[in-house]
Amino acid sequence: MEKKITLPLTEEIAKTLKAGDRVLLTGIIYTSRDAGHKRMCEALARGEELPIDPMNATIYYVGPTPAKPGTVIGSAGPTTSGRMDAYAPTMMSVGARGMIGKGARLPEVVDAMKKYSGVYFGAIGGAGALLAKCIKSAKLIAYEDLGAEALRELYVEDMPLVVIIDSEGNNLYELGREEYLNSKK
């Protein structure tokens, strides 16, 4: 049974989500990956405002393919989150709470998630055509010169996700594997 979640991701909602929960996410999310995160964190270091309001924001680590005529966006599955580990604690420190990606995170990121009630959602890596179906609008916000890596605002409806790491630091990558291996004993 999936949990239906409507954004923004407040601390209250974040705390109800547990590792392994299947979630259908609706609302506004922002796209950013390697180069975009670098720019945002550099802007914060200079004391500048971000192009987005980070408070309770959810960031999708994605670089979509170009939209075909008549479509909102191209294929849009998650990229490997670990490359954003260097920036994620900074983003959480200014209020960003949700992260959508795939793959393992460093302990520093999990510590920041516990401190700021962050949630790390997994979208299915390699399912870009399917995930594009739940993206209903896409708007360029900043960093257009980065092409696929530009900062975009997306409106998603019932985006199918799984909670990988919750705000208490529970991790589906560890729990799911352990559960499977125990079931085979």
Place this chain on the structure above:
Amino acid sequence: MREISTDIIRDTIEKLCIEANCHLPGDVKCAIESCRKCEDGLIAQGVLDDIIENYKIADNENVPICQDTGMACVFLEIGQDVHIVGENLADAVNEGVRRGYDKGYLRKSVVKDPIRRGNTGDNTPAMLYTEIVPGENIKITVGPKGFGSENMSAIRMFKPSAGLQGIKDFIIETVETAGPNPCPPMVVGVGIGGTFDKAALLAKKALMRPIDSENPDPYYADLEKEMLEKINELGIGPQGFGGKTTAIGLNIETLPTLIAGMPCAININCHVTRHQSEVI
């Protein structure tokens, strides 16, 4: 002697770039579907169902299976009785990639310098490999390679005393370290022997071989089966959420090597293991 124009090479590469990115090969689909039948966990089943639905959407709508449409790895097996006429061969290959990635609405993901970065804007240059073979045809293979999985690949120069067990441990260690990062279920390409560079190329070529095929040498065919089974006992499962299906295929390619060494390269691919070929 047969003349083949670089225009034909260019146009074929353009077409193969689009086909490879939008249509998953039959052997990969078959493997995913048969693994789906063996999974008992709800999350694992759900992931595989979504992966199957995803490649069906890509097939029906001619859209990229994955947004990481990769670096265009192009393999040309050129018959020795072929005379290539027209422009510079590498330019023709890159023009094919440029046109394919533009017309197919594929992502332009190549940067012009590994340290200083900067997107080239057209997904060129291709990673081009040429080989001279008997005959008067050219076999063109395009295998777009995403980096979620490429980044989890590894190479090691073993001492011969490490033996078979050293290779087995290295395969398991590499897959275990990759964990959820390369979008499992993965395909594992193993290259053993040759030199440092040849081992890596063998591993890449192993990923171009259909996963329902086996190494013609029964010793390595058995090793392929054994290692696939061992990997699927790790419990990493689809997307790393736990389950039986950690890998859907493992291919091994080998070459003779020197008395002093035993190079082994492991190239990891995701479930979107793409390659399309055409003979011209």
